Amino acid sequence: AQTVTQSQPEMSVQEAETVTLSCTYDTSENNYYLFWYKQPPSRQMILVIRQEAYKQQNATENRFSVNFQKAAKSFSLKISDSQLGDTAMYFCAFTLGGANNLFFGTGTRLTVIP
Amino acid sequence: ETGVTQSPTHLIKTRGQQVTLRCSSQSGHNTVSWYQQALGQGPQFIFQYYREEENGRGNFPPRFSGLQFPNYSSELNVNALELDDSALYLCASSFVGRGAGELFFGEGSRLTVL
Numbered sequence: 001a002q003t004v005t006q007s008q009p010e011m012s013v014q015e016a017e018t019v020t021l022s023c024t025y026d027t028s029e030n031n032y033y034l035f036w037y038k039q040p041p042s043r044q045m046i047l048v049i050r051q052e053a054y055k056q057q058n059a060t061e062n063r064f065s066v067n068f069q070k071a072a073k074s075f076s077l078k079i080s081d082s083q084l085g086d087t088a089m090y091f092c093a094f095t096l097g098g099a100n101n102l103f104f105g106t107g108t109r110l111t112v113i114p
Numbered sequence: 115e116t117g118v119t120q121s122p123t124h125l126i127k128t129r130g131q132q133v134t135l136r137c138s139s140q141s142g143h144n145t146v147s148w149y150q151q152a153l154g155q156g157p158q159f160i161f162q163y164y165r166e167e168e169n170g171r172g173n174f175p176p177r178f179s180g181l182q183f184p185n186y187s188s189e190l191n192v193n194a195l196e197l198d199d200s201a202l203y204l205c206a207s208s209f210v211g212r213g214a215g216e217l218f219f220g221e222g223s224r225l226t227v228l
Binding site: 004033035042043044045046047050091093094095097099100101102103104105106107 | 117147149158170214215
């Protein structure tokens with residue numbers, strides 16, 4: 001079975017500070033892709049960052065970076081210089097091979113405090 | 115590019131009724147997938163359509179069905195509604211050949227079953 005676990009239901013961070021959201025996953029497959037999606041209140045879910053499992057280098061997108069530990073099946077998201085617009089639900093997800101059917105975690109609600 | 119649009123945004127049905135939700139994919143996208151997001155949960159994959167045929171399905175019963183039209187718009191139909199079908203239904207479009215799992219979501223249709 002494919003599962004994603006996000007153990008932090010809620011987190012908060014001061015504006016301009018750094019926060020790390022945790023995610024672990026379980027799959028017996030070797031070819032997969034990992035994602036962090038952001039769902040702002042009453043707005044569309046958008047892709048934040050994407051990591052191919054075969055790549056050892058951690059993905060980075062501006063203020064967002066990941067720490068991918070394949071052996072530990074861990075995929076955390078670091079947000080640097082947090083901004084008020086980062087307030088949202090963050091979902092960790094993965095998909096096998098080249099498919100588009102994502103397995104999502106239950107999400108972490110992040111609040112950025114002014 | 116136009117985004118993914120869904121209709122209706124909110125609707126209320128009673129148990130046993132049938133519902134049709136609609137989605138207009140992002141321009142140029144040829145694949146559409148549907149997800150169910152229950153309150154406090156992450157999205158769960160229902161099914162995906164490519165070239166007007168279902169080419170992937172999650173753990174949902176046959177009373178969940180769909181259509182994809184030549185203009186890549188899509189419908190999700192749910193028959194014999196149950197109370198547990200109350201959820202946010204998300205449509206996501208993508209383009210085969212683009213990065214796996216790189217989905218563009220609509221804002222969703224919130225269904226309440228009484």
